[in-house]
Amino acid sequence: MNKTIVLASNNAGKIKEFNALLSDMGIDVKPQSEFNVEEAEENGLSFIENAILKARNACAQTGLPALADDSGIEVDYLNGAPGIYSARFAGEHGNNEANNTLLLEKLDGVAELERTARFHCVLAYMRHENDPTPKVFHGVWEGRIMTSNEGQEGFGYDPVFYVPECGCSAASLPKEVKNQISHRAKALKQLFAAFQQQSSLL
Ligand SMILES: O=c1nc[nH]c2c1ncn2[C@H]1C[C@H](O)[C@@H](COP(=O)(O)OP(=O)(O)OP(=O)(O)O)O1
Numbered sequence: 223m224n225k226t227i228v229l230a231s232n233n234a235g236k237i238k239e240f241n242a243l244l245s246d247m248g249i250d251v252k253p254q255s256e257f258n259v260e261e262a263e264e265n266g267l268s269f270i271e272n273a274i275l276k277a278r279n280a281c282a283q284t285g286l287p288a289l290a291d292d293s294g295i296e297v298d299y300l301n302g303a304p305g306i307y308s309a310r311f312a313g314e315h316g317n318n319e320a321n322n323t324l325l326l327e328k329l330d331g332v333a334e335l336e337r338t339a340r341f342h343c344v345l346a347y348m349r350h351e352n353d354p355t356p357k358v359f360h361g362v363w364e365g366r367i368m369t370s371n372e373g374q375e376g377f378g379y380d381p382v383f384y385v386p387e388c389g390c391s392a393a394s395l396p397k398e399v400k401n402q403i404s405h406r407a408k409a410l411k412q413l414f415a416a417f418q419q420q421s422s423l424l
């Protein structure tokens with residue numbers, strides 16, 4: 223398995239995690255910035271649609287197979303928000319600090335049991351632009367929203383995401399631990415199993 227796959231993401235935090243996880247699997251992934259891929263418009267109405275849009279866009283602009291990740295956090299008290307809009311919850315795309323502050327504000331005074339939330343990671347893998355059967359994988363990580371920021375590791379909502387199985391925030395976990403148990407790790411394990419079962423995918 224030594225073929226190049228384009229990673230259809232511009233998120234530095236995600237790219238780091240993919241590099242760590244996929245190099246363990248012997249897969250060579252290159253971020254789309256190396257091919258000057260212009261970002262896709264994420265106008266789908268689900269993680270699945272957005273992941274496919276991003277993968278197809280990267281295939282079209284590189285002629286290579288592509289893997290995209292659309293992910294976000296679903297908060298029960300907010301009826302599932304921010305969901306697919308997680309990256310722009312507070313308005314400006316990718317302003318993690320503002321997103322976390324807004325989320326803490328919206329849950330101000332809400333009791334622990336009502337603060338349940340989960341991360342979703344949907345991966346879409348496409349062999350080429352017109353691939354009629356994109357492979358889609360979905361990982362979920364259950365937790366709840368903290369009452370303040372904690373921890374320096376990770377990215378995005380990690381400082382406000384409490385991981386019950388570890389008793390701390392996701393941003394307090396060493397990256398090796400997060401990369402074993404996260405939504406992204408779970409989806410990638412499925413992808414890897416599919417690659418092993420069906421080598422014609424690569
Ligand atoms: O493990 C995670 N730990 C913390 N936060 C996370 C995680 N995984 C996703 N997230 C958050 C970041 C962003 O607010 C949104 C993803 O948005 P999403 O559109 O998929 O990514 P993005 O625009 O940052 O980069 P790109 O589309 O180029 O891959 O969910």
Ligand SMILES: [Mg+2]
Pocket residue numbers: 264309
């Ligand atoms: Mg995005």
